[in-house]
Amino acid sequence: MDTRERLIQSTRELLWERGYVGMSPKAIQERSGAGQGSMYHHFRGKPDLALAAIDRSAGEMRDRAETAFTGSGTVIERVAAYLRRERDALKGCPVGRLTQDPDVMADPGLSAPIERTFAWLTDRLAGLLAQGREDGELDASLDPATTATALVAVLQGGYVLARAAGSAEVYAQAVEGALGLLAGHVRQP
Amino acid sequence: MDTRERLIQSTRELLWERGYVGMSPKAIQERSGAGQGSMYHHFRGKPDLALAAIDRSAGEMRDRAETAFTGSGTVIERVAAYLRRERDALKGCPVGRLTQDPDVMADPGLSAPIERTFAWLTDRLAGLLAQGREDGELDASLDPATTATALVAVLQGGYVLARAAGSAEVYAQAVEGALGLLAGHVRQP
DNA sequence: GTCTATAGCTCGATAGAC
DNA sequence: GTCTATCGAGCTATAGAC
Numbered sequence A, B: 001m002d003t004r005e006r007l008i009q010s011t012r013e014l015l016w017e018r019g020y021v022g023m024s025p026k027a028i029q030e031r032s033g034a035g036q037g038s039m040y041h042h043f044r045g046k047p048d049l050a051l052a053a054i055d056r057s058a059g060e061m062r063d064r065a066e067t068a069f070t071g072s073g074t075v076i077e078r079v080a081a082y083l084r085r086e087r088d089a090l091k092g093c094p095v096g097r098l099t100q101d102p103d104v105m106a107d108p109g110l111s112a113p114i115e116r117t118f119a120w121l122t123d124r125l126a127g128l129l130a131q132g133r134e135d136g137e138l139d140a141s142l143d144p145a146t147t148a149t150a151l152v153a154v155l156q157g158g159y160v161l162a163r164a165a166g167s168a169e170v171y172a173q174a175v176e177g178a179l180g181l182l183a184g185h186v187r188q189p
Numbered sequence C: 001g002t003c004t005a006t007a008g009c010t011c012g013a014t015a016g017a018c
Numbered sequence D: 001g002t003c004t005a006t007c008g009a010g011c012t013a014t015a016g017a018c
Helices: A003-018 A025-032 A036-042 A046-069 A075-084 A096-100 A108-134 A144-165 A168-183 B003-018 B025-032 B036-042 B046-069 B075-084 B096-100 B108-134 B144-165 B168-183
Strands: none
Touching: A003 A025, A003 A036, A003 A046, A025 A036, A025 A046, A046 A075, A046 A108, A075 A108, A075 A144, A075 A168, A096 A108, A096 A144, A096 B096, A096 B144, A108 A144, A108 B144, A144 A168, A144 B096, A144 B108, A144 B144, A144 B168, A168 B144, A168 B168, B003 B025, B003 B036, B003 B046, B025 B036, B025 B046, B046 B075, B046 B108, B075 B108, B075 B144, B075 B168, B096 B108, B096 B144, B108 B144, B144 B168
16 A cells, blocks of 8 residues: 555544544554655645545445445345444444534535535435335335435434444444334335 | 633533534633633633533433423324424534544543433433333334434434535434334324 | 633644755 | 654643732
């Protein structure tokens, strides 16, 4: 891995662990093994480096979701697979956590990829639910858009509750609760 | 409002807006109008002041929830009233947002009130759902504990999505999606 | 109780040698 | 490309006068 790549990876880790306000250029340098001059040669500064890191994390999050959504099985099975996918619940969502960072949200360049990622995710999931409704797999009364938003919110809130409790199990409970609620809208074949 | 109280209120605001790592004693002093010496006379330092602020915010959050839970109406009505209660969605949850703060979670004294608050909230809501099930208002298939966790997660995640989208409306959509899912488990009278 | 002064450190960035 | 030196500002806290 070259220096530029190591800088991006270290920044991704630090943004995940400490957020933007809690992350210093010095910490990035120490973790990546790059020197001061090296960092400022490859990137204009902290915001520039953070943007590269955020773009990378957002792209990865999107790719993983798409993999689950395009998997095999019924709509409900694919949604369940996405929700139950293995996650490091105690670390939180590397993208979602940045919405709590004042300096990230104050910078339109940094907040835009976050906004796009969640807009895409919610829309994609809503499309999947709409398809399940058309196929007769899901109740006609189920609203795809609000339901999709609620499901994504369960994941993001699950991280919050897991961290609050200091237990990844709480995340799993939130997911099972959501799937239990969803089960009431699945039509029996 | 005396100086000590102004310090606590200013700290609550800053923790809400910027989190613990993003909040400096200097900012607290400027917002509260208290001087350096004054702040360190009333509190031992930043962690001590933050603890007082967190305790206050957690207590308020608990009181508001309890008010909704003990209101009039069926269980579903009270749960809906709690979920739909007016909130400043774009500001996020003053307690939940602290779970993303590395320095808060690294300090057991600061994280304990957060853990207690969410444990209480989830348990209280689970008890309400259990009662609704006993009363025949809710489906017997609904698990109170996981459902309660999912509902609290929808709120916490709703804040995340609202901030990501820059729109309080997204929070409302998450709530309506959750209530729509819950509706499938309400027994018709 | 509140003030000012000061400490020692880190922040985010720039400069210029190699 | 990477290094070291340096900058001005802000950080969290302590000291001691009033």
